[in-house]
Amino acid sequence: MDNIASSDSSPIETTRQRPAKVQFSGQAGEFFGIWIVNLLLSIVTLGIYSAWAKVRTTQYFYGHTRIEQQPFRYLATPMQILKGRIIAVIIFALFTVASMLSPVLAVLLAMLFMFASPWLIVQSLKFNMRMTSYRNVRFAFHGDYVGALKYFVLLPVLSVFTLYLAMPWVLKKIDHFICTNISFGGVKMQVNTDTSSYYIAALVAAAAVFGVMTVAAIIGVVLIGIMAATGAGSAGAAIFLGSAGFFIMYFFAFTLSAAIYHCMIRNHLFERTELPEVAKFKSKMEVMPYLLLTVTNLLAIVLTLGLAYPWAKVRKTAYLASVTELLIYPKADTLVDEQQADSGAFGEEAAGLFDVDVSLA
Template identity: 75%
Template sequence: MENSVSNDAASAENKPQRASKVVFSGQGGEFFGIWIVNLLLSIVTLGIYSAWATVRTRQYFYGHTQIEKQPFRYLASPMQILKGRIIAIVIFALFFAISYLSPVMAVVLAILFMFVSPWLVVQSLKFNLRMTSYRNVRFAFHGDYLGAFKYFILLPILSVFTLYLALPWALKKIDHYICSNTSFGGKKMQVTTDTSSYYIAALVAAAIVFGVMTVVAIIGVVLGILMAVTDSGNASAAALMTSVAVFVAYFFAFTLSGAIYHCMIRNHLFERTELPGIAKFKSKMEVLPFLMLTLTNLVAIVLTLGLAYPWAKVRKARYLASVTSLIIYPQIDTLVDEQQSENSAFGEEAAGLFDVDVSIA
């Protein structure tokens, strides 16, 4: 058996590396049928079916995401998620009951939750990655509580005391923590991101917001002066239209800045992340296409009172897949799933607590 594995590995090393694109084959109409059934059954069962809805949704999106015609798989069972949500309901009920009886205890419980939340994040990452497989090989997460507490609690708090000047660095450390502790087939990801890239993305995004807000403020002052001078009878209508225009301008500015930051960081993170000997990643997100995708999805969801959500979700998944590619090394063909379960039963159940889900899209 060992000789066979060695021969396969030696044979793989002689094969050339190959380029491949991520393909998403889901359809909006097809997912709408799944989504509407999930929604109705979750309402009828008072939320109990939501665990099955989560599994069905993830299985659909994972199963329609392929690399080299090989789909991803989501292996969790609804009962594992349901148990976590039952625990969540019980904890929420106790929290509100105790908060009602004693405001002081509410503060104590809030502080306690701050210390518990890193453990929930770690358990969620371990559970969701262990329940994700490709080519029958599972992913895994190796982070611990202390690391999660440092990166998800201490660094964000530190950024507040630096007037958020340290926030880009904190976000970079969080991404590095997640990626560097993720493995596939026993191979941990290697991440070499630059702090400067996070600061550049943050500064560009902030400059967009500041520039738009400045222009809008100047226009608002000018219009206010004109309305005061003319004393027009349509002043109320003009003021209302101005308020709407200001809201739209601010919304567009924040959406644009978010698109710029997301595109720059995703491209940089994928460029600097690699599974040694298995695959190297590439992302080519562009700001304008992603901005238009975000805006049209939002408009469609609002105009259809939420019924376009499945269509929007499929569109986003298809776009993210279309801008993602890999260089695949031949060693991937020899990987076998050697992962052993390290989570306790309670850990698996707690992974669904508050439906914690941390990912990089």
């Protein structure tokens, strides 16, 4: 863990730092019981219980995620979630009806939503951070609408005119905007990521797709040629096998690509992020273990018609925790919670309803 410490730390300061690992103790069987009850009650109550389901699920995963034996806590109440969800559903219904009545109105509403989405993102992040605590100290998010509009709307739109060549830089700016506006006990995160790392990750991921699809095409041509030369099978069988093989390789190529990009960016982002004088972070994700995890989780969910979802979610959370480490500074033990203004859950629920997703690498 010494390599996590800053290079300019003195020997005395280094001895006062202590390494820590993130630990996750959740069990698939336990979470399956919570998940199946949540699912059934949400169906019976026509979605009303989903607010309680969300709180129970989040509290389970937070409560089983620990650093130095101290768990995280999720402080939101079901009624906060339910109120925000009801308002979001009403707005979504009005949006849908208005879109069906007039194509012109649909376009106008789509544009309105595009410019409203930054507000939804900011409100979602503020609510989620404010409802997350560790050692009775809450997180907070300080981003504003203007910054979210710039990084989540304007820059991605402008990247289109570069044929998406600027997209890695845009993704770096988005991560930077989110991380630098997160605080813990009044201490804001500092991030020093490299644009080159994002481009390298994107290029390696793209090369993986190209390489896999090239190999798949060569194998497909060779097999079809062999079948044609030997008269083995009909043309229809060859087309079916070729199509099935292409789909499998297509799925594998893009799953591998996503795993490469996710691992490289998460490791880089954690390495360059810190809470000054509080903690530094380190991620040690590896492509092949994460790829195997992703593929087996997806196959299990598909083959069990969704019943393996709790098992898959617990596996992924446990893996991400196992590859995450921290270097904790003495100041972390002296932090106290800040007074924070109350805000509703509408932004978070509206963001989820309109499929506005916010996530870090």
